[in-house]
Amino acid sequence: MKNHLYKYVQFATLIIALFIGFLSNAQQFDNSKYELQFNLKSSKKSDNTRLLETNFTAINNEDSKDELIISDAEIKFYNVLDDNEVLIGESKTTKSGIAKFIVPANYKYLADEEGLITIEARFEGSDALEPISETYSFKDLHLELVLTEVDSVRTVTAKAYLLNAAGEEIPVEADLYFYAGGMLSRFKLEDGFLEEGNFEYEFEYTTNLPGDADGNLNISVAIEDHPEFGNVIQMKTDNWGVPSQHIPETNKLWSEAGPIWMYIVLTLMLVGVFANFVYTIINLYKIKKEGDQLES
Amino acid sequence: MIESRKRELVKEFAPRLETTSKLSKIWIGGLIAVILVGVYAFFIQLFNGHEVTGMRDNVVWGIFIVNFIFFVCLSYSGAFFSGILHFVDTPWKNAVSRIVEMITVISLIIGPIFILLCIGRLDRLHYLFLYPRIQSPITWDIMAIMIDLVACFLYLYLTFIPDFAILRDHSEALNVPNWKKKMYKFFAIGYQDTKTQRKRLNKITKAMSAIVIVLAIVAYSVLAWIFSLTLQPGWNSTIFAPYFIIAGLFSGVAVIIITMYLVRKFLKLEKYIRKTHFKVGGFILLILALLYGYFTFTEYFSKWFSHKATDSSILNTLFTRYFWEFILANYIGVLVPVVILFYKKFRTIKLITFASVVAILGIWLNRYLIVIPTLETPFIPIQDTRLEYIHYSATWVEWAMSSAGIAGFLLLFTLISKIVPLIPMNSIIDSEYAPKIKKRVNKETKEITD
Numbered sequence: 159m160k161n162h163l164y165k166y167v168q169f170a171t172l173i174i175a176l177f178i179g180f181l182s183n184a185q186q187f188d189n190s191k192y193e194l195q196f197n198l199k200s201s202k203k204s205d206n207t208r209l210l211e212t213n214f215t216a217i218n219n220e221d222s223k224d225e226l227i228i229s230d231a232e233i234k235f236y237n238v239l240d241d242n243e244v245l246i247g248e249s250k251t252t253k254s255g256i257a258k259f260i261v262p263a264n265y266k267y268l269a270d271e272e273g274l275i276t277i278e279a280r281f282e283g284s285d286a287l288e289p290i291s292e293t294y295s296f297k298d299l300h301l302e303l304v305l306t307e308v309d310s311v312r313t314v315t316a317k318a319y320l321l322n323a324a325g326e327e328i329p330v331e332a333d334l335y336f337y338a339g340g341m342l343s344r345f346k347l348e349d350g351f352l353e354e355g356n357f358e359y360e361f362e363y364t365t366n367l368p369g370d371a372d373g374n375l376n377i378s379v380a381i382e383d384h385p386e387f388g389n390v391i392q393m394k395t396d397n398w399g400v401p402s403q404h405i406p407e408t409n410k411l412w413s414e415a416g417p418i419w420m421y422i423v424l425t426l427m428l429v430g431v432f433a434n435f436v437y438t439i440i441n442l443y444k445i446k447k448e449g450d451q452l453e454s
Numbered sequence: 455m456i457e458s459r460k461r462e463l464v465k466e467f468a469p470r471l472e473t474t475s476k477l478s479k480i481w482i483g484g485l486i487a488v489i490l491v492g493v494y495a496f497f498i499q500l501f502n503g504h505e506v507t508g509m510r511d512n513v514v515w516g517i518f519i520v521n522f523i524f525f526v527c528l529s530y531s532g533a534f535f536s537g538i539l540h541f542v543d544t545p546w547k548n549a550v551s552r553i554v555e556m557i558t559v560i561s562l563i564i565g566p567i568f569i570l571l572c573i574g575r576l577d578r579l580h581y582l583f584l585y586p587r588i589q590s591p592i593t594w595d596i597m598a599i600m601i602d603l604v605a606c607f608l609y610l611y612l613t614f615i616p617d618f619a620i621l622r623d624h625s626e627a628l629n630v631p632n633w634k635k636k637m638y639k640f641f642a643i644g645y646q647d648t649k650t651q652r653k654r655l656n657k658i659t660k661a662m663s664a665i666v667i668v669l670a671i672v673a674y675s676v677l678a679w680i681f682s683l684t685l686q687p688g689w690n691s692t693i694f695a696p697y698f699i700i701a702g703l704f705s706g707v708a709v710i711i712i713t714m715y716l717v718r719k720f721l722k723l724e725k726y727i728r729k730t731h732f733k734v735g736g737f738i739l740l741i742l743a744l745l746y747g748y749f750t751f752t753e754y755f756s757k758w759f760s761h762k763a764t765d766s767s768i769l770n771t772l773f774t775r776y777f778w779e780f781i782l783a784n785y786i787g788v789l790v791p792v793v794i795l796f797y798k799k800f801r802t803i804k805l806i807t808f809a810s811v812v813a814i815l816g817i818w819l820n821r822y823l824i825v826i827p828t829l830e831t832p833f834i835p836i837q838d839t840r841l842e843y844i845h846y847s848a849t850w851v852e853w854a855m856s857s858a859g860i861a862g863f864l865l866l867f868t869l870i871s872k873i874v875p876l877i878p879m880n881s882i883i884d885s886e887y888a889p890k891i892k893k894r895v896n897k898e899t900k901e902i903t904d
Contacts (some may be wrong), residue, residue, distance in 0.1 A: 434665050452648070
């Protein structure tokens with residue numbers, strides 16, 4: 159028996175030690191195996207502000223699926239031109255490893271002769287991590303969207319241009335994507351292309367799409383992942399949607415109340431079960447009472 | 455004569471109730487260690503949120519829900535068999551009835567804990583009771599589980615009363631602490647096995663057995679409807695409720711057989727748990743395996759034949775990414791038990807238990823395949839989702855809490871077996887002296903009438 163007991167203790171200790179050892183190994187971090195990944199992207203919003211966004215992670219050189227997210231890292235965003243640099247702002251990476259900064263619409267960027275703006279996102283390093291930076295260059299594209307309705311003909315017009323030093327508008331070449339809606343997912347309306355020398359692209363809106371209760375619908379135009387301009391979006395809201403009507407729903411999960419039969423069936427079942435519980439407890443009490451009488 | 459037999463039985467089962475061997479202490483200590491690791495993992499999840507698990511936007515249910523279904527179905531199955539056993543008048547039921555009742559209650563305590571672990575905002579849990587929607591299968595399931603838990607506790611207690619009375623009356627033969635003796639006295643509620651008390655207890659136990667069977671079927675169906683009343687491919691099926699019932703009974707019988715084997719081996723109960731019990735259990739397992747195999751085939755065959763795009767997509771996922779899991783769950787998990795239990799020469803205690811272990815692993819994997827691949831291939835694809843969010847794999851936090859659940863089940867079983875004997879003494883007395891008791895009762899009745 160003693161030998162058996164010794165065997166069991168030894169076996170159990172080995173299992174626990176292996177288990178704890180496995181867990182503690184899983185928590186160790188060897189940063190020499192990891193390579194830092196630092197990406198910067200930018201998109202111009204419909205209110206002409208500009209979103210600067212970095213994604214900061216570390217990827218295991220031996221296993222690319224092993225990706226660590228670097229959170230709470232301070233990222234500084236600079237506008238760089240030759241030897242000059244201006245700090246635009248700073249932000250910390252979230253639990254998803256993403257740091258965001260929104261540049262106001264009226265911000266005056268430093269740009270070269272061709273209008274190219276360079277942004278540098280910089281992590282200045284910490285005790286555990288080396289410094290790292292990433293630059294991103296773009297031209298500040300102006301995108302306008304106009305919705306017009308003449309004699310019940312609805313026209314969507316998009317205009318895209320750059321401004322030179324003299325403030326003159328310069329036409330550009332770019333693919334345009336037109337969408338409607340946007341709460342759950344965007345519905346594509348039209349793909350267009352701005353050819354050389356053309357400032358504007360327009361098409362007739364003929365689709366009947368549901369809007370809100372007043373028929374308001376968001377229409378947007380976007381330039382996506384352009385090598386010179388990045389992501390630019392412009393949006394307008396107009397009364398072009400079909401007003402959605404509130405129809406009272408019955409017998410649905412989200413309806414005010416369930417069907418009557420459901421209440422009746424459930425009540426009958428619950429009454430039956432609880433009556434049985436009460437019946438059991440009454441009989442248990444009677445058993446106890448008889449037992450008490452026998453004892454006394 | 456009956457009293458001396460009762461005393462003999464108390465003495466026979468006393469060692470298990472009186473002392474805890476070193477081996478038992480190590481066993482209990484090991485289980486507590488596993489539970490503590492699970493508690494540590496729970497706090498990590500509580501403070502950091504569900505991001506420490508493998509659950510993401512697409513796969514919002516992971517192995518917690520698989521464990522929930524597994525344990526709750528185990529409980530319903532136990533309740534079903536326990537109720538049936540009460541109506542069967544045969545001496546061999548004595549050896550298994552208490553084991554089945556304990557499995558029923560313990561798994562119903564453990565199972566719902568896993569659903570709580572799935573909830574991201576536990577601080578809003580009370581909203582389920584403040585703002586219930588009677589149209590929601592989740593509301594039905596909460597009601598079913600809570601009512602079933604009360605019914606099972608009551609039923610378990612009713613079956614314990616005669617044994618508490620025997621232990622109270624023969625406590626001088628027991629070397630147990632005073633608190634235990636007081637507990638036996640308190641829970642025996644003055645039961646003296648008189649004619650009227652016996653009649654009353656039999657009456658309410660029979661009524662409760664019937665209710666427990668009905669509740670098990672209702673609760674089983676409600677659990678299946680949580681899945682089948684959605685439009686998700688792989689879940690939206692008319693046969694899901696009976697399929698769940700059969701699968702639950704299949705897993706229940708398998709767990710009962712494994713428990714019988716372990717209890718027989720480690721608690722030295724070979725005298726009571728005999729080969730006949732394994733043969734009967736094996737025969738029921740064979741019938742359930744065939745039914746379960748038939749339902750599984752029907753379920754997937756109709757999906758394959760319909761050629762609906764969403765169903766084809768889920769079948770494609772099952773036969774590519776989850777190929778080996780599918781084979782293990784639905785081929786090995788069914789065919790191995792069937793082959794072992796079909797041939798007489800294979801029907802040994804060890805092989806029947808092995809067939810049960812294979813069946814349990816198959817059923818658990820089957821539950822996994824019902825939940826995870828469906829969530830990975832939703833009816834309406836989620837747009838702009840991250841690639842790493844689409845596929846699920848459980849993290850150590852989930853495995854630690856799952857292991858803690860199993861350890862909790864085993865620990866509760868061990869602790870209850872230290873309070874009452876695993877073989878109901880009262881039933882042994884009944885089966886040995888039933889004709890004499892009947893004669894005595896008839897004589898007493900005649901005297902009263904005269």
